[in-house]
Amino acid sequence: MLRVGLLGLGNVGSAVVRRLQASAAELAHRAGMPLVLRRVAVAHLDKPRGVHVDRDLLTDDAWQVVRDPEVDVVVELIGGIEPARSYVREALNLGKSVITANKQLMASRGRELLEAAEQAGADLFFEASVAGGIPVIRTLKESLAGDRVREIVGILNGTTNYILTRMDEEGLSFAEALSEAQRLGFAESDPTEDVEGHDAAAKLAILASVAFNSRVVRSDVHCEGIAQLTQREVTYTKEIGFALKLVAHARDLGEEVEAAVYPALLPRGHPLAAVRREFNAVWLRAEAAGELLLYGRGAGGDPTASAVLSDLVAVARNRRYRAHGRVSCTCYHQKAVRSAADRVLAACLVLRVVDRPGVFAQVASAFGEEQVSLHSIVQQSRGDEADVLLRTHPAPERALRSVLHRLQRMPVVRGCSPLLRVIE
Amino acid sequence: MLRVGLLGLGNVGSAVVRRLQASAAELAHRAGMPLVLRRVAVAHLDKPRGVHVDRDLLTDDAWQVVRDPEVDVVVELIGGIEPARSYVREALNLGKSVITANKQLMASRGRELLEAAEQAGADLFFEASVAGGIPVIRTLKESLAGDRVREIVGILNGTTNYILTRMDEEGLSFAEALSEAQRLGFAESDPTEDVEGHDAAAKLAILASVAFNSRVVRSDVHCEGIAQLTQREVTYTKEIGFALKLVAHARDLGEEVEAAVYPALLPRGHPLAAVRREFNAVWLRAEAAGELLLYGRGAGGDPTASAVLSDLVAVARNRRYRAHGRVSCTCYHQKAVRSAADRVLAACLVLRVVDRPGVFAQVASAFGEEQVSLHSIVQQSRGDEADVLLRTHPAPERALRSVLHRLQRMPVVRGCSPLLRVIE
Numbered sequence: 039m040l041r042v043g044l045l046g047l048g049n050v051g052s053a054v055v056r057r058l059q060a061s062a063a064e065l066a067h068r069a070g071m072p073l074v075l076r077r078v079a080v081a082h083l084d085k086p087r088g089v090h091v092d093r094d095l096l097t098d099d100a101w102q103v104v105r106d107p108e109v110d111v112v113v114e115l116i117g118g119i120e121p122a123r124s125y126v127r128e129a130l131n132l133g134k135s136v137i138t139a140n141k142q143l144m145a146s147r148g149r150e151l152l153e154a155a156e157q158a159g160a161d162l163f164f165e166a167s168v169a170g171g172i173p174v175i176r177t178l179k180e181s182l183a184g185d186r187v188r189e190i191v192g193i194l195n196g197t198t199n200y201i202l203t204r205m206d207e208e209g210l211s212f213a214e215a216l217s218e219a220q221r222l223g224f225a226e227s228d229p230t231e232d233v234e235g236h237d238a239a240a241k242l243a244i245l246a247s248v249a250f251n252s253r254v255v256r257s258d259v260h261c262e263g264i265a266q267l268t269q270r271e272v273t274y275t276k277e278i279g280f281a282l283k284l285v286a287h288a289r290d291l292g293e294e295v296e297a298a299v300y301p302a303l304l305p306r307g308h309p310l311a312a313v314r315r316e317f318n319a320v321w322l323r324a325e326a327a328g329e330l331l332l333y334g335r336g337a338g339g340d341p342t343a344s345a346v347l348s349d350l351v352a353v354a355r356n357r358r359y360r361a362h363g364r365v366s367c368t369c370y371h372q373k374a375v376r377s378a379a380d381r382v383l384a385a386c387l388v389l390r391v392v393d394r395p396g397v398f399a400q401v402a403s404a405f406g407e408e409q410v411s412l413h414s415i416v417q418q419s420r421g422d423e424a425d426v427l428l429r430t431h432p433a434p435e436r437a438l439r440s441v442l443h444r445l446q447r448m449p450v451v452r453g454c455s456p457l458l459r460v461i462e
Numbered sequence: 463m464l465r466v467g468l469l470g471l472g473n474v475g476s477a478v479v480r481r482l483q484a485s486a487a488e489l490a491h492r493a494g495m496p497l498v499l500r501r502v503a504v505a506h507l508d509k510p511r512g513v514h515v516d517r518d519l520l521t522d523d524a525w526q527v528v529r530d531p532e533v534d535v536v537v538e539l540i541g542g543i544e545p546a547r548s549y550v551r552e553a554l555n556l557g558k559s560v561i562t563a564n565k566q567l568m569a570s571r572g573r574e575l576l577e578a579a580e581q582a583g584a585d586l587f588f589e590a591s592v593a594g595g596i597p598v599i600r601t602l603k604e605s606l607a608g609d610r611v612r613e614i615v616g617i618l619n620g621t622t623n624y625i626l627t628r629m630d631e632e633g634l635s636f637a638e639a640l641s642e643a644q645r646l647g648f649a650e651s652d653p654t655e656d657v658e659g660h661d662a663a664a665k666l667a668i669l670a671s672v673a674f675n676s677r678v679v680r681s682d683v684h685c686e687g688i689a690q691l692t693q694r695e696v697t698y699t700k701e702i703g704f705a706l707k708l709v710a711h712a713r714d715l716g717e718e719v720e721a722a723v724y725p726a727l728l729p730r731g732h733p734l735a736a737v738r739r740e741f742n743a744v745w746l747r748a749e750a751a752g753e754l755l756l757y758g759r760g761a762g763g764d765p766t767a768s769a770v771l772s773d774l775v776a777v778a779r780n781r782r783y784r785a786h787g788r789v790s791c792t793c794y795h796q797k798a799v800r801s802a803a804d805r806v807l808a809a810c811l812v813l814r815v816v817d818r819p820g821v822f823a824q825v826a827s828a829f830g831e832e833q834v835s836l837h838s839i840v841q842q843s844r845g846d847e848a849d850v851l852l853r854t855h856p857a858p859e860r861a862l863r864s865v866l867h868r869l870q871r872m873p874v875v876r877g878c879s880p881l882l883r884v885i886e
Contacts, residue, residue, distance in 0.1 A: 057750060061610065067675070067794045068607045165605070171751035173605030180604065181589070181597030183492045184771025186485065251491070309757060312736050326481060326768035327595035331743075331757035333733060344750035347608025361783035370491045 040069065040354045041076040043103040043134075045125060046115035050139060050166070051078070052089040053343035054113065059090075065347065069354035073347075079103045104129045111161075111353050113346060114138040123147055130154040130162065135362060137349040139166035139342055145240035145256040148247060152367035161362050163349035168241040169194055169318045171341025172334040173348070178248045179365050185324040187249040191304075191461055192286040194241040196316035196336050197225045197232035198264050202282060203314045205272045212267055224316050234263035235284060235299035242286035246297045249322065250290040252371035259286075260298040260378035266456045267301060271388050274427045275303050275458065278416060280386075281311035285461065296376040302459040303386055309333075379436040384413065384460035386429045389445065390453035393424040397450045401426065404444040408437040423452060429460065464493065464778040465500040467533030467558075469524050469549060470540045474563060474590070475502070476513040477767035478537065483514075489771065493778035497771075503527045528553045535585075535777050537770060538562040547571055554578040554586065559786060561773040563590035563766055569664035569680040572671060576791035585786050587773035592665045593618055593742045595765025596758040597772070602672045603789050609748040611673040615728075615885055616710040618665040620740035620760050621649045621656035622688050626706060627738045629696045636691055648740050658687035659708060659723040666710035670721045673746065674714040676795040683710075684722040684802035690880045691725060695812050698851045699727050699882065702840060704810075705735035709885065720800040726883040727810055733757075803860040808837065808884035810853045813869065814877035817848040821874045825850065828868040832861040847876060853884065 042058070044051055058065065058075055066072045078091055079100040097103065104112055104125050112129040114136060116122045122143050129136050131154065138144065143151070144164045155162035165175045169192070178187065193199050197219055204215040216233070219225035231237045239259040246254040264284050275282050280303035288297040304311045309331045313319045318336025323329050335341040356362045391397050398417070405412055410433040417426045430438070438457055445451050466482070468475055482489065482499055490496045502515055503524040521527065528536055528549050536553040538560060540546045546567050553560050555578065562568065567575070568588045579586035589599045593616070602611065617623050621643055628639040640657070643649035655661045663683040670678040688708050699706050704727035712721040728735045733755045737743045742760025747753050759765040780786045815821050822841070829836055834857040841850045854862065862881055869875050 053750070057608070061749075064610060064675075065608065068792065171748075172754065173601055173751075176605045177597055177601060180776060181600045181772055182768070183775035184481070184489065184773070185768040186488060251488075309736070312733070324595075324768060326477070326764040326771070327597075328759045328762075328765055330596065331755065333755035333757070335752045338752075340750040341752055344606070344609040344748060347750070348605055349608070351607035352604065355788055356785075359783060359785035359788050361780075361785040361788065364779055364783050364785065364788075368492065 039072045039074050040350065040357060041074050041108055041110045042350065043076055043106060043109035043112045044078040044115065045100050045103055045112065047078055047080045047087060047091070048115065049339040050342045050346065051115045052087060053339035054346050055089045055091060057343055057347055065351065069351045070358045071354050073350055073354065076109050077103045077106050100125050105132065109134060111135045111137065111350065114140055116140070117142065119143055119146060126151055127154055130158045130160050133158050133160055135161035135353045137163045137346055137353065139346060141167040141240040141244060145243040148244065149253050149367070149369070156363055156366045159362050161353050161356055163352060164244070165349050166342045166345035168244050169320060170336040170338060171344045172318055172320065172332050172336060173345065174245065174320050174332055175248055177332065178245070179368055182324055182327065185326045187322050187324045188290050189323040190245055190249055190288045190320060191310060192238070192242065192245065192320045193283055193310055193313050193318055194238040194286045194336065195232050195284060196318055197229060198284040199313065199318070200224045200316045202264065202284065205269060206276065206281065209269060211269055212265065233265050235261040238284065238286045238299045242288055242297050242299060245320070246288040246295060247369055249288070250295050250371070250373065251368050252295055252373040253369045254288070254295060254297050254375060258297060258375040262300040262456065264301050270425065271455045271458065274388050274416065274425065275386060278414070278427065278429070279306050280304060281306055282458065283310065287461065291376065294374045294376040296381050298378060298381070300459055301456065302461050304461050308461070379439070381435045382432050383435065384430055384432045384462065385438050386427065386458040386460055387442070387445070388455040389426045389428070389451055390423055391426055392450040392452065393419055393422055398426070400448060400450060401445065404441050405430065407444070408440045410437050410441055463496045463498050464774065464781060465498050465532055465534045466774065467500055467527040467530060467536045468502040469527055469536065469538045471502055471504045471511060471515070472539065473763040474766045474770065475539045476511060477763035478770050479513045479515060481767055481771055489775065493775045494782045495778050497774055497778065500533050501527045501530050524549050529556065533558060534781070535559045535561065535774065538564055540564070541566065543567055543570060550575055551578055554582045554584050557582050557584055559585035559777045561587045561770055561777065563770060565591040565664040565668060569667040572668065573677050573791070573793070580787055580790045583786050585777050585780055587776060588668070589773050590766045590769035592668050593744060594760045594762060595768045596742055596744065596756050596760060597769065598669065598744050598756055599672055601756065602669070603792055606748055606751065609750045611746050611748045612714050613747040614669055614673055614712045614744060615734060616662070616666065616669065616744045617707055617734055617737050617742050618662040618710045618760065619656050619708060620742055621653060622708040623737065623742070624648045624740045626688065626708065629693060630700065630705065633693060635693055636689065657689050659685040662708065662710045662723045666712055666721050666723060669744070670712040670719060671793055673712070674719050674795070674797065675792050676719055676797040677793045678712070678719060678721050678799060682721060682799040686724040686880065688725050694849065695879045695882065698812050698840065698849065699810060702838070702851065702853070703730050704728060705730055706882065707734065711885065715800065718798045718800040720805050722802060722805070724883055725880065726885050728885050732885070803863070805859045806856050807859065808854055808856045808886065809862050810851065810882040810884055811866070811869070812879040813850045813852070813875055814847055815850055816874040816876065817843055817846055822850070824872060824874060825869065828865050828872070829854065831868070832864045834861050834865055
C-alpha cells in the first residue's frame with residue numbers, strides 16, 4: 039500500500055481526501071496498490087470541515103506528518119515558500135516522495151528540490167502547481183518527450199481571464215469586472231497577485247523550465263498586469279480583429295529562452311481567443327507535433343485534486359517497480375534567459391491625441407525615430423480629440439519602450455495605453 | 463542504448479527516422495540513453511525516399527527486423543491487421559517492446575496484444591494510433607489516473623472535419639468539399655473509411671477502452687457517416703446556433719458503456735465547435751477535473767512521429783529502471799456495451815414537406831406516437847414546400863428510429879435528413 043501524509047486540509051486537501059475515500063477501489067486498481075490516508079496536518083484541529091477525517095489522523099504539527107515513518111508520500115498543500123520548503127526538503131531527505139501544488143515553491147526552488155529528490159531516489163511531482171486540472175506538466179515531460187517545444191502561450195490565471203472576458207463581452211470597466219469577479223469568488227479581496235500577473239509568472243517559470251529543458255525561475259519572468267487596461271483598448275483591438283488577453287508567453291530561441299507575462303492581442307481565430315471566463319488553456323508549438331492546445335479548469339478544489347491524485351498514482355506505480363525518479367529533473371540545458379529589453383515582438387498602442395493638423399505626423403515620428411515600423415493605423419475622431427490605434431511590425435522591446443516614452447512626453451498626446459504585445 | 467527496429471518507411475516512418483537523426487542528442491538526454499536505428503523493413507528496397515538510411519539497415523523481410531537479437535524495440539508502422547498482428551505478437555513473445563500507430567490492430571486485437579506484452583514483461587505503446595500528434599492515450603492512462611472520465615466527444619477524423627468546415631463556411635456541397643479535400647491531400651481517392659466514420663470508430667474504440675477502463679472493440683462502435691448530409695442540414699442547424707460535426711461519442715454509464723460515431727450538433731459555444739478544417743480534438747468530462755479539451759493535428763508524418771518518438775523515450779525510461787509494463791492494460795472492468803438502439807440522446811431532423819394545412823400536425827403526430835417530445839420547431843416556407851427543423855428532447859434511439867421510419871413513409875414528406883444527434 040501507499041501511505042499518504044497530507045499537509046493542509048483546505049479546499050484542495052478536502053477534495054483529495056473526499057476522492058481518496060469515494061474512489062478507493064478505482065484508485066487501487068490504477069495504482070496497483072491501495073492509497074491510504076495516514077496522517078493530516080492542519081492549522082486548527084477543531085475547525086469544522088466539509089470532509090470526514092478520523093480525529094486520530096489529525097495533527098497541528100506538520101513535522102509529525104513529514105517524519106512519520108508510516109508515511110510513504112507527503113502531499114504538500116500549504117503554499118508559499120517557507121515553511122513549505124523545509125517540510126518538502128525533510129520529506130525528501132527521509133526518502134519519501136513528495137507531491138506539491140505549490141507554484142511559488144517550484145518556481146523559485148525547483149532545482150534545489152528536484153536535486154534533493156534525485157539524491158534521495160524519490161519522486162517529486164508537481165502537476166497541480168500549474169493550471170489545476172489541465173494535465174500539462176506530465177504532457178510536457180512524457181507525452182512530448184520525443185518532440186521539442188519551441189513556444190508556449192498560456193492563459194494561466196482564471197481571475198484576469200474572467201475580468202477581460204466581462205470587459206470584452208459586456209463592456210464592463212476593469213473595476214466593475216473585478217468587483218463582479220470578487221463577488222463570484224473568482225478573485226481574492228486583495229487581487230494583486232492575480233491582477234499584476236505574479237500568479238501567472240510563477241506558473242510560466244515552471245512550464246518554461248519543463249518545456250525547454252532549461253531552468254527558468256520566477257525572477258526571470260518579466261511581468262505586467264491588466265490593472266491599467268480600459269474599455270478603450272478592449273474595444274479598439276476588437277475592431278481590428280483581436281482578443282485582448284493576459285498571456286504567459288515563453289519561447290525557446292535556441293541559445294536563449296525568454297518568458298514574460300503581459301496583456302497581448304490574439305487574432306480572433308487563435309484557439310486561445312475562445313478561452314472565456316475563468317477557464318485556463320495552454321497553447322504550444324512543437325517541432326513535430328505542430329500546434330497543440332490543452333484547455334480546462336485551472337483552479338478549484340476538485341480539478342486541483344485530480345492532478346494531485348494522478349501524481350499519487352504515478353508514485354505508486356513507480357513504487358511497484360522501484361522506479362522512483364524515473365522522470366526527475368529534465369533541465370539538462372543551461373540556457374540564458376533573454377532580458378525583457380532584448381525581446382522582439384510586434385506591439386500595439388491605443389492613444390488619445392489632440393485632433394488638429396500635424397499631430398499624426400508628430401506621433402508617427404516617434405516610431406520612425408526609434409526605427410520601429412508601423413503595420414497599421416486606425417484613427418477615429420472624438421470631437422476635439424481623436425483615438426489612434428497603432429500596430430507595429432516586430433521590433434525590439436527596448437525600441438518600443440523608447441517610443442512609449444517619447445509619446446508620453448508629447449503635449450498633444452492626452453492618453454496612452456500600456457504596451458500591448460501582438461501574438462501572431 | 464535502445465536499439466530500434468522499424469517496420470515501414472512511409473510518411474510516418476521517414477519522419478521518425480529524420481527526427482532520430484536530427485535530434486539524437488536531445489532524445490538521448492530525455493531517454494537516458496541513445497536511441498539507435500538498427501534495422502528497417504520496407505516493401506521495396508530500391509524505392510527513392512526523402513530520408514537517408516544506410517542500405518545495410520534495410521531489408522524487405524519484416525521478420526528479419528522482428529527477430530533480430532540486436533533490436534530491443536519494434537516500431538510497427540505497416541497498418542492493417544495481418545501481417546502486422548503476427549509481427550507484433552512475435553516481437554512481444556521475444557520480449558521486445560513494441561510501439562504501434564495501428565488503430566485497426568489496437569481497436570480489434572488490443573486485449574490479446576496487451577496481454578502478450580504483460581506476459582512478456584514488455585511495453586506495448588500506441589499513442590500514435592489515435593489523433594496523431596495530440597497526446598491523448600498517455601493523458602488518459604497517466605495524467606488522469608487519479609480521476610474518472612465519464613464522457614468523451616472527439617473530432618477524430620480530419621477529412622470529414624475539413625469537408626464539414628467547408629460546407630459550413632463556404633456553402634459547398636458535400637461532393638464539392640470532398641473533391642477539394644482530395645485535391646489538397648486531406649482525403650483519399652477512395653474516401654469510404656473516413657466519410658463513413660470507420661476511421662473515427664476504430665480510434666474511439668481505443669479511446670473508450672483507455673478512458674473507461676473497460677475494453678471496447680471496433681465492432682462495439684455504432685457508426686454513421688456524413689455522405690448523406692446536404693447543405694440544408696448545415697444551414698438550418700447553424701441558424702439555431704449549432705455546428706454540425708462528425709463526432710466520436712462515448713459515455714461511461716456506470717454498469718454499461720456506449721460508443722458511437724455519428725453526425726451531431728454542437729452548440730456554437732462548445733469548445734469543439736471551433737475546431738476547423740483538418741484539425742482534431744478530444745473533449746472530455748472527468749469527475750474531478752471537469753471538462754478538458756486537447757486539440758492539435760490528428761494526422762501527418764511529423765505529428766504522428768512526435769507520438770512514436772515519445773513512446774520510444776518512455777520505453778527507454780522503463781528500460782533504465784527495469785520497469786517495462788509499468789502501465790500496461792488498464793481495462794480492469796468488464797462493462798457491457800449498450801446497444802445502439804438503447805441509447806438515449808436528443809436529436810434533430812430536417813424535413814422537406816408539402817406546404818398545406820394539416821401537414822404539420824401529421825408530422826408532429828409521428829413524434830407523439832413514439833413518445834418522443836419536441837424541444838423546438840423551425841419552419842420555413844419554400845413555395846409549395848416547406849423546410850422544417852425539429853429538435854427533440856432526449857429520447858431512446860429506438861423511438862427516434864421509429865419516428866424516422868414513420869416520417870419516411872408519409873407522402874407529404876418529400877425529403878428527410880439523417881438523424882442528427884444533439885450534444886448538449
